[in-house]
Amino acid sequence: MGVDLLFLGTSSGTPTRARNVTGLALLEETGKGWRLVDCGEATQHQVLRTPLSLHELRAIFITHVHGDHCYGLPGLLASAGMQGKQEPLEIIAPDGIEEWVRTTLRLTRTWLSFELNFHAAECLGEWRGDNLRVEAFALSHRVPCYGYSFTEARPDPRLDIDKLDRHGIPRGPLWGQLARGIDVQHEGRTLRSDDYLILTRPPQRMVVGGDNDRPELLAEACRTAQVLVHEATYTQAVANDARAAFGHSTAAAVATFAQSAGIANLVLTHFSARYQADPKRGLSIEAIRDEAAALYEGRLFLAEDFARFRLNWDGALRRVCTSNQ
Amino acid sequence: MGVDLLFLGTSSGTPTRARNVTGLALLEETGKGWRLVDCGEATQHQVLRTPLSLHELRAIFITHVHGDHCYGLPGLLASAGMQGKQEPLEIIAPDGIEEWVRTTLRLTRTWLSFELNFHAAECLGEWRGDNLRVEAFALSHRVPCYGYSFTEARPDPRLDIDKLDRHGIPRGPLWGQLARGIDVQHEGRTLRSDDYLILTRPPQRMVVGGDNDRPELLAEACRTAQVLVHEATYTQAVANDARAAFGHSTAAAVATFAQSAGIANLVLTHFSARYQADPKRGLSIEAIRDEAAALYEGRLFLAEDFARFRLNWDGALRRVCTSNQ
Incomplete structure (x- = not known):
């Protein structure tokens, strides 16, 4: 579909100095128009370090109500308003988000220059935005949570x-x-x-999960998908501390699912802050990669903030070099 | 009082790559315990780049309900909760903030490990926190807005x-x-x-304004203060575009007030994003300094993110070198 993935936040729960909380931009290779999946606090700050413009933001998909996935919404909307955004913005989200956003705007006396159109994730059906078809899939988490599939509507x-x-x-x-x-x-x-x-070829299809402790719930969504983006908050060793793992997936569980589903490209994200690039400051993030790689034979990636990926016509996801931060 | 000012955000309205939206830490020189005035989005991210710990945060003072002064509250509270903060947190704020914070925590299913105690800015009286006496002063803005004075309760x-x-x-x-x-x-x-x-000497006293187009409303608050921190969103030339200036002060207006009030130290902050360190990217931030310096003979400072200031016993505010970012 010529849609790139640009990660804006890849940490679970709280931000770290290296990773913000969750946000993922899907942008058309050709430039105009982008969508956002989840909007953790300071997503608008991350956007300032990319070529993205809030004027061109078409839709926001929220996976669930936890703050690390939505607390950036009011600030991003307010800034878009101060910049004079005109085009309506579609927000696809589970129950609670519309009430929270509208209450927030009212109590903080914030007026937007553009329309907000909310769509319930619970009954999205097949939602069409420009050249994308989007479906929502219920996941298993501590609160209602949804993954989204993005499929080219008209491939070439x-x-x-x-x-x-x-x-x-x-x-x-x-x-x-x-x-x-x-x-x-x-x-x-x-x-x-x-x-x-x-249509001259099968459509490209990417599936983006939310927080989820049962990756197999995405089996149907992934059937014709080339790419799965899924949280892998912990390794199995850490998850054996049951309290930490509650509601989340391990690298092993996601890798096992992706292997059995035959998905060609797997991007892991939403890592616990205990995993660090510098293992002197915690556990090594490479422990996540090693655990997944032992169980999954496809193309495996660990997301980083500002990492940008492109799905090529050969079905292989590749990291795109960027120099915008 | 041995209290330092550590600026966490110095931009008005929206964040820029160089300045976050408003946040100001008041911390005891000796380390333990700090207070926060305003909490714009990503204040918790800024805290990560300082020696401050959320465990030691005692109180938050909110000047008004606009998002660039409070949208960082829920995320900061949630992160403090995830870190297991135990000590109660006092929140002093005008009407609307408590309802918003409690609604947000409820709708986003966020449970905190510590108590929140709200105090209405509208009827604060003289509020005592540790060795500080705090008073609130009504200002003039588009919504109800308060400045706060911080006075040593027992100087030496x-x-x-x-x-x-x-x-x-x-x-x-x-x-x-x-x-x-x-x-x-x-x-x-x-x-x-x-x-x-x-008491062996007069108490140290600092006044921190909120958004305000009538600095003279702080005359009584400033009578025995050594330091005034006040917004100077625009220069006079820009403010002559009436729409932009509505509810805000110019550098000239604040400087004129500080001069007439005889305040020894003035820190300007909350600058419009049009003022840039590199004038090739906008107007020069030095235009703010020049305008104020022409009208004010005391010690003048322009705040920057992570700038830290200390009020010495001789009554002079000085910038403290830091290397924590």
Whole structure:
């Protein structure tokens, strides 16, 4: 779909000096328009260190109500308002988020220059945003939590010329609009673009989980997906301290699921602050990688703040070099 | 009072890459215990780059409900809870903040390991925290807004030995407790420490304003203060665009007030993002300094994130070198 993943926060629970709390941007390779999955505190601060603009933010998907996944929402909305954002913003979130955001804006006397349109994750169905189809999948956590799949709506479409001719639709501007995905009026009827497009390859599909202690709940979501982004808060050794692991997945559990589901690319994120790049300051983050790599044969990545990934047409996810921080 | 000022955020409205939104730590030189004035988003992230610990945070003073002064509260509280903070936290704030914080914690299913005690800024009276007396002063802004004065309760006290002898209070542990500021029971009566202490010098006093377009409202608060911290969001030239200046002060207005009030030390903060250290990226922050310096003859400082200031016994505020970021 030409959508890149740009991680804005990869720490669980609390920020560290190296990792912010959760936020993940999905942005079109071509630039315009991006979506955000989760919006932990200081996500807007992270955005300042990327090429992203709040003017171009189209939709925010929240996985669950815990603060490390949503406390950045009011500030990001307020800043977008102060910048004069005009386009409406879609917010897809579970119960509680709309009430919290609207209460916050009211009590803090914050007026936005753009519309907020909320959509309940609980009954999202198939939600369409530009060239993406989005579905929500219920997960298992301490509170209701959802993962989201992002699928290309029209992968490299070409016009079905035979069909257009058969239906007597004249060559010209109409064809151009249909080719660009626009439904048109012709002789009193609506012609749907989708009916005249032939898809030339299978759609790209990425699944982004929320906090979740049962990765297998994403089996159906992952069936035709090339990429799974999933939390791996702990290694198995740490998770055996049951209190810490409650509601979360280990690297081993996610890797085992991804292997059995045959997913080509797995990105782990949402790491406990006890895992550090410098093992002198805690456990080594490499323990997460080692645990997953022993059980998963696909392409394995550990997310870092500002890491950007691109799904190539060959189905391989690759890290993109960036120099914007 | 041996209290340092450590600025955590010095930008108005939205964060920039160089300045976070408002937050100011007042910390005892000796280490233990600190207070926070305002808590913009990502204040907890700033704290990570200082020697401050959330365990030692005693009180938070909020000037007003606008998001750039309070959106960091829920995340900071949640992180303090995850770190197992035990001591109660006092929150002094105007109407709306308690309702917002409690609603937020409820809707985001956040449980804290410590008590929150809210105190209304509107009727604070003289509030006592450890060795500080705090008063609130109503300001003029688009919403109800308060400045706070912080005054040493007992500057370098020594025991009034003559009085103790006159009142027949026996030498020993009782004297020690009274000397340390502790009220004691003696022969069925309460002896108040304050009644037996002689202060050896005038108390140190700092006034911290909130957003405010009438600095003169702080005249009474500043009467015996050595330090005023006040917003100077704009220069006069920019403020002449009336919309931008609404509810805020210019460097000129604050400097004029500080000069007439005879305040020895003035720290300006809360700068519009249009003022930049590198003038190629906007207006120069030096324009703020120049405008104030032309009207104010005391010691003038422009706050920066992580700048730390100490009020010396000679009444001069000085910047302290730090290397913790």
